[in-house]
Amino acid sequence: MHKKSIVELSASLAKAEISSVELTQHYLKRIKQYNKNLNAFITVIEEQAMQQARLADQRRAKQEYVTPLTGIPIAHKDIFSTKDVLTSCGSRMLSNYIPPYNASIVEKLQDAGMVLLGKTNMDEFAMGSSNENSYYGSVRNPWNPDYVPGGSSGGSAAAVASRIIPCATGTDTGGSIRQPASLCGITGLKPTYGRLSRHGMIAYASSLDSGGILTGNAEDTALLFNYLACFDPKDSTSIQQPTPDYTAKLNQPLDKLRIGIPTEYLAHDLNPDVLNALEQAKSIFLSMGVTFKSISLPHTHLAIPVYYLVSCAECASNLARYDGVRYGYRCKHPKDLTDLYFRSRSEGFGSEVKRRILAGTYTLSGSSYDTHYRRVKRMRHVISNDYQNAFKEVDVILGPTAPTPAFRLGEKLKDPITMYLSDIFTVSNNLAGVPGISIPAGFSSNLPIGIQITGNHFTEAKLLNIAHQFQQQTDWHKRIPEQFA
């Protein structure tokens, strides 16, 4: 069952070849068997999942409120609030937080009849590119357990890649869906900013955070996206715009498509296997009649400092709410209110989170606000303009998702700057608010390589069409690590 796509599983459920109860049991069994080594899940809700599966089967039997997703298992990144289910955000600070409400994304997929199996591991407060910053321990890459799965949605990516769950939600502030999707050999979509509701999604950097999904292929992503994309009055940054049927144009030919490859991406110190995978992908697209053009995103080199200063500033502001008073971790026996604040925050946050809070507090302080923050916001505009100029010449932009395949656990942990640079090709999308999708496109020493397709705002249907057409010509997305086959 786990080798089938969501579209195939949905067809099997519709024909009553399998039941949701059987499907849920199958995945719960796989989670039990493999999660100990992967550490992809923080919480598994076996009883509630079986209850939802039985309900889904009843709905199908009575043909009541049935959607193509009814009875399909899913996991949510532990950043999405789930009513009565622990939502830790990978942090000690929220290790006791049981939300009294669902995030809008959770609610929508629940309404569609999906069965929630549990919550996936992640870098603390979504801050990290390797999933080594979780209070619940590192997640391991299913292709090689000595390597990182990427981050921050590393638990979701590892779980989908090992087929212990058919799909999972994630969030992407600077590449946190696309980079782990690339490092684990799966498909990850970061939508246009505001296309998916942020209501109930724990905030890291509010002007950059996007919810999204990780699946085995673009067709499954399109199916899920149909149920996620909409305006949400509970999120003031949600976009009030009609949503198309994202599955409708998957089979459109690509012969009129113009793809741009930024010269700056090729000038970067790329791993040779990543460059080779990009060249191979280009050949496949050329055989489909696509036109290629060399373009420029001239401020690519500034994306990392701009991204980190913006995100740290917003992080310092957002995480100021964790004071140990109304919810979350509270230190033991505080001697006064000041001690309560200081010790709750110092003991509750991990080192990467504290590092970013300090960087953000500095960025927003006194004279630094003028010298750094204002300048950074102007440069963000420049980077965004680069995209708009590029989209006058081409329809989409192709590049590597990450400069290298997965790296070894611990390899970059002591050097934050090197770790931050692994996001060089993903952070700009978040600064400009444009969508991007990472799809598998090759291997390097049995570790997956992903390529990223970036479109202008609200072009998710086009990105899914391109990704789907690529996946009709390749089988990278069908490969499963041997021990999980």
Next chain:
Amino acid sequence: MTEIKETTVRKIAHAARINLSDEEFHSYSEALQNMFNLAEQLEREDSLGISQMAHPFEPASLTRDDVVHPEKDVDKFHRLTPYFSQGFYEVPAIIEEPS
């Protein structure tokens, strides 16, 4: 070049309400210095005359009807902490009780 001084790190840690051990203090000081060294290249860019971008889109001013929606179960928020009683969140005493 932006030099992050020892006193600055201590000041921002205080502003952020975070205690730092000596070891943390040294590693964070170094990391902050490295981060702002990386940001130094921004200073070489001419950005004057470019408007600031705080958000990918101009935030829409959403409004809703000015109607009271009574929360049915306020207790569910209070239950998030064991330190809530008689309508108040409990914290250490701020003002000493009169003797």
